[in-house]
Amino acid sequence: MRKEISMSNLEKIGQRAAAAKFELQTLSTEKKNKALRAIAEALQKRGNEILESNAKDLKIAEANGMNSGLLDRLRLTKERIDAMAEGLVQIAQLPDPIGEVLERFDRPNGLHITKLRVPLGVIGIIYESRPNVTADAFGLCFKSGNVVVLKGGSDAIHSNIAVSTVIRETLAIEGITQDAVCLITDTDRQTANALMKMNQYIDVLIPRGGAGLIKAVVENSTIPVIETGTGNCHIYIDEDADISKAIPIIINAKTQRIGVCNACESLVINEKVLDKALPALGEALRANNVEMRADESVRAILPDCVSATEEDYGREYLDYIISMKTVASIEEAIAHINHYTTGHSDAIITENDEHARMFLERIDSACVYVNASTRFTDGFEFGFGAEIGISTQKLHARGPMGLKELTAYKYTIEGNGQIRE
Amino acid sequence: MRKEISMSNLEKIGQRAAAAKFELQTLSTEKKNKALRAIAEALQKRGNEILESNAKDLKIAEANGMNSGLLDRLRLTKERIDAMAEGLVQIAQLPDPIGEVLERFDRPNGLHITKLRVPLGVIGIIYESRPNVTADAFGLCFKSGNVVVLKGGSDAIHSNIAVSTVIRETLAIEGITQDAVCLITDTDRQTANALMKMNQYIDVLIPRGGAGLIKAVVENSTIPVIETGTGNCHIYIDEDADISKAIPIIINAKTQRIGVCNACESLVINEKVLDKALPALGEALRANNVEMRADESVRAILPDCVSATEEDYGREYLDYIISMKTVASIEEAIAHINHYTTGHSDAIITENDEHARMFLERIDSACVYVNASTRFTDGFEFGFGAEIGISTQKLHARGPMGLKELTAYKYTIEGNGQIRE
Numbered sequence: 042m043r044k045e046i047s048m049s050n051l052e053k054i055g056q057r058a059a060a061a062k063f064e065l066q067t068l069s070t071e072k073k074n075k076a077l078r079a080i081a082e083a084l085q086k087r088g089n090e091i092l093e094s095n096a097k098d099l100k101i102a103e104a105n106g107m108n109s110g111l112l113d114r115l116r117l118t119k120e121r122i123d124a125m126a127e128g129l130v131q132i133a134q135l136p137d138p139i140g141e142v143l144e145r146f147d148r149p150n151g152l153h154i155t156k157l158r159v160p161l162g163v164i165g166i167i168y169e170s171r172p173n174v175t176a177d178a179f180g181l182c183f184k185s186g187n188v189v190v191l192k193g194g195s196d197a198i199h200s201n202i203a204v205s206t207v208i209r210e211t212l213a214i215e216g217i218t219q220d221a222v223c224l225i226t227d228t229d230r231q232t233a234n235a236l237m238k239m240n241q242y243i244d245v246l247i248p249r250g251g252a253g254l255i256k257a258v259v260e261n262s263t264i265p266v267i268e269t270g271t272g273n274c275h276i277y278i279d280e281d282a283d284i285s286k287a288i289p290i291i292i293n294a295k296t297q298r299i300g301v302c303n304a305c306e307s308l309v310i311n312e313k314v315l316d317k318a319l320p321a322l323g324e325a326l327r328a329n330n331v332e333m334r335a336d337e338s339v340r341a342i343l344p345d346c347v348s349a350t351e352e353d354y355g356r357e358y359l360d361y362i363i364s365m366k367t368v369a370s371i372e373e374a375i376a377h378i379n380h381y382t383t384g385h386s387d388a389i390i391t392e393n394d395e396h397a398r399m400f401l402e403r404i405d406s407a408c409v410y411v412n413a414s415t416r417f418t419d420g421f422e423f424g425f426g427a428e429i430g431i432s433t434q435k436l437h438a439r440g441p442m443g444l445k446e447l448t449a450y451k452y453t454i455e456g457n458g459q460i461r462e
Numbered sequence: 463m464r465k466e467i468s469m470s471n472l473e474k475i476g477q478r479a480a481a482a483k484f485e486l487q488t489l490s491t492e493k494k495n496k497a498l499r500a501i502a503e504a505l506q507k508r509g510n511e512i513l514e515s516n517a518k519d520l521k522i523a524e525a526n527g528m529n530s531g532l533l534d535r536l537r538l539t540k541e542r543i544d545a546m547a548e549g550l551v552q553i554a555q556l557p558d559p560i561g562e563v564l565e566r567f568d569r570p571n572g573l574h575i576t577k578l579r580v581p582l583g584v585i586g587i588i589y590e591s592r593p594n595v596t597a598d599a600f601g602l603c604f605k606s607g608n609v610v611v612l613k614g615g616s617d618a619i620h621s622n623i624a625v626s627t628v629i630r631e632t633l634a635i636e637g638i639t640q641d642a643v644c645l646i647t648d649t650d651r652q653t654a655n656a657l658m659k660m661n662q663y664i665d666v667l668i669p670r671g672g673a674g675l676i677k678a679v680v681e682n683s684t685i686p687v688i689e690t691g692t693g694n695c696h697i698y699i700d701e702d703a704d705i706s707k708a709i710p711i712i713i714n715a716k717t718q719r720i721g722v723c724n725a726c727e728s729l730v731i732n733e734k735v736l737d738k739a740l741p742a743l744g745e746a747l748r749a750n751n752v753e754m755r756a757d758e759s760v761r762a763i764l765p766d767c768v769s770a771t772e773e774d775y776g777r778e779y780l781d782y783i784i785s786m787k788t789v790a791s792i793e794e795a796i797a798h799i800n801h802y803t804t805g806h807s808d809a810i811i812t813e814n815d816e817h818a819r820m821f822l823e824r825i826d827s828a829c830v831y832v833n834a835s836t837r838f839t840d841g842f843e844f845g846f847g848a849e850i851g852i853s854t855q856k857l858h859a860r861g862p863m864g865l866k867e868l869t870a871y872k873y874t875i876e877g878n879g880q881i882r883e
Binding site: 062063066067146148152161202240244245259260263264265267283286288290293294296297301316379397401402403405406407408409410411412413414417421422423424434435436437439441449450451452453454455456457458460461 | 465476483484487488540567569573575580582661665666681684686687688704707710711714715718760783800818822823824826827828829830831832833834835837838843845855856857858860861870871873874875876877878879880882
């Protein structure tokens with residue numbers, strides 16, 4: 042037990058969060074859903090208050106020379122507040138995962154053992170400048186019975202305070218502990234680093250943001266981390282691919298939304314179909330302003346490609362750029378992809394069932410596709426209703442994380458005086 | 463991708479392990495079981511070779527003044543080698559978790575999604591001076607399709623080399639990559655620290671040993687860790703307890719085996735049953751040589767108790783010592799236990815169904831008991847057939863970890879040209 046005469050703000054927040062988790066764990070589904078709907082309504086009713094705070098953040102960010110892409114992420118509008126509210130209403134409509142009986146078995150000695158789904162406890166979320174994460178992350182954590190401790194970026198601090206104030210005040214009206222959501226208002230790096238060591242209060246940490254943020258959390262946290270959202274996603278055009286399927290899938294996966302983790306970043310092409318596939322594929326990529334970085338075999342057919350370096354094959358561009366690599370066989374394709382993938386989503390285009398089976402079995406990624414766009418790796422597209430992120434690690438959860446992935450389990454063991462021999 | 467002109471031994475081991483995981487992931491159940499049985503036989507056949515190496519370790523340890531308890535952990539005998547072999551045969555008899563279909567669902571756009579159980583990949587095990595862990599950990603990781611990287615203590619290095627050599631040579635005879643088990647023979651602390659940062663090769667790290675080892679791994683590892691085996695387990699004697707059940711359960715949980723993580727370390731007693739419970743309980747504990755460290759209310763009835771400090775309530779003694787705390791209500795008992803528990807196993811003794819329900823629902827531990835000994839928190843006792851440890855964290859696995867808990871899952875998504883709108 043830690044005892045300090047003068048406790049920091051962070052320490053106090055940790056204690057409040059840990060104390061609140063016992064109330065959250067036993068909240069009824071009805072009470073949680075009613076609160077989510079009330080908060081959705083309050084966010085809309087108090088939209089002006091939130092927009093005024095957001096205007097402060099925007100003014101400071103503009104004065105600091107923030108670029109237009111980041112300013113857009115930071116900006117709230119009436120429509121975006123409506124979308125936040127609608128997100129909470131949707132979460133209220135999802136089934137409550139808590140209390141689900143996962144297994145039940147009796148032992149020969151008469152013990153009744155039940156494996157039950159329970160909340161993780163306290164979830165820490167470290168994120169950057171998107172104020173909508175404040176409401177989204179709260180909604181998912183709250184519905185799954187978890188307290189959430191939020192640490193947003195300094196750029197969005199006024200917006201985050203406004204949103205979390207509306208949530209906390211509405212929780213109080215609903216007779217629920219306000220500490221279901223705790224916002225850390227110190228946005229400096231030292232506070233973030235101290236947060237990552239608060240194992241006594243926080244059960245899991247989920248970073249949401251760019252590769253730099255995620256790396257910093259993985260390297261510094263002593264709390265278990267769920268790594269999300271780095272996607273060097275591949276599409277492999279097999280020797281038995283239907284090229285008329287391949288091209289629309291590749292264009293969709295690469296260009297439908299370029300800045301997302303499930304976008305395609307690399308093409309792997311069997312040498313037997315280079316002649317057949319490349320002219321039309323090159324044309325389609327060019328028409329969509331995609332820069333191609335390719336090896337020699339591809340460049341022999343598409344001379345306008347940039348020469349790919351080894352580094353290109355490991356990159357998540359999040360841009361109108363794609364790398365292209367020629368292979369001699371499906372085995373070589375699988376080895377190349379397993380070497381360079383971030384374990385997010387990889388696809389094969391083939392009409393050959395045996396090749397499809399090999400690819401599905403051997404590619405070591407969260408989501409492995411046959412004849413479909415990698416863009417489907419998404420909680421909504423999987424039917425989970427919402428997601429907190431896409432896990433790229435092996436432990437606990439892999440791929441799209443919905444409400445169930447924000448839970449743990451416990452065993453209850455009921456006896457009648459049993460002792461161990 | 464890391465590139466260094468001169469790679470260390472550790473780096474080479476990491477690369478070999480990561481390369482081997484693709485073979486392990488697709489090994490058939492038959493091939494795995496046949497290899498496990500062959501290794502069991504080889505361990506027995508080559509027992510003398512192992513005992514000779516163990517004798518070297520024992521000689522060095524004795525010369526270094528190792529105490530008798532630790533020497534006993536380090537010592538192998540013919541019987542202990544037989545037990546290691548028997549453990550592998552038992553693992554061969556367990557169902558193979560790999561390939562199990564966990565969920566299967568179709569989406570409105572025609573995508574077929576399957577959630578499949580797959581190996582974690584490469585599991586690192588850091589352990590102390592028990593050479594039997596070398597065979598046990600290999601057996602569980604191998605059957606669940608994982609490569610295991612082992613880092614044992616320097617005291618057991620000759621024994622660990624001998625055991626892993628038998629395993630590797632038998633794997634080669636069975637036509638399976640020897641790198642299914644990789645032993646790190648550098649036993650210094652720098653190597654251990656470097657191992658804990660090898661995220662590019664190792665998927666999960668499981669420390670097996672004392673609290674100091676586990677703390678060091680949690681604090682230094684950037685690889686996801688599964689924390690195991692710290693148990694400050696409580697038994698609460700409710701106001702509606704059947705004392706004739708309580709006493710045998712407490713004696714069993716405290717004294718059947720004192721050095722284990724599921725032993726009881728602390729009693730919590732409702733003040734309404736102090737007079738009824740304590741005289742017989744005190745006598746039974748005294749008869750088993752258990753030192754009692756208690757608060758004032760208990761000491762008023764059992765004057766031979768030592769006075770408990772606040773620190774006592776947080777301790778895992780692993781010894782013939784128990785702490786005792788009086789509470790006024792079940793609510794106070796639950797709050798006390800949730801504050802001091804390590805989240806391993808806690809029990810209530812009661813005939814009151816409502817109190818049992820409250821306790822099961824509100825105690826935030828991996829295993830929560832009614833009227834049974836905490837000693838049942840064990841993979842064999844749960845019917846899992848074997849265990850790699852007892853997880854005390856929330857992420858991934860909680861409580862006894864058998865073969866299933868050494869697996870991850872992946873999604874396969876089969877389409878026919880689907881793209882995202």
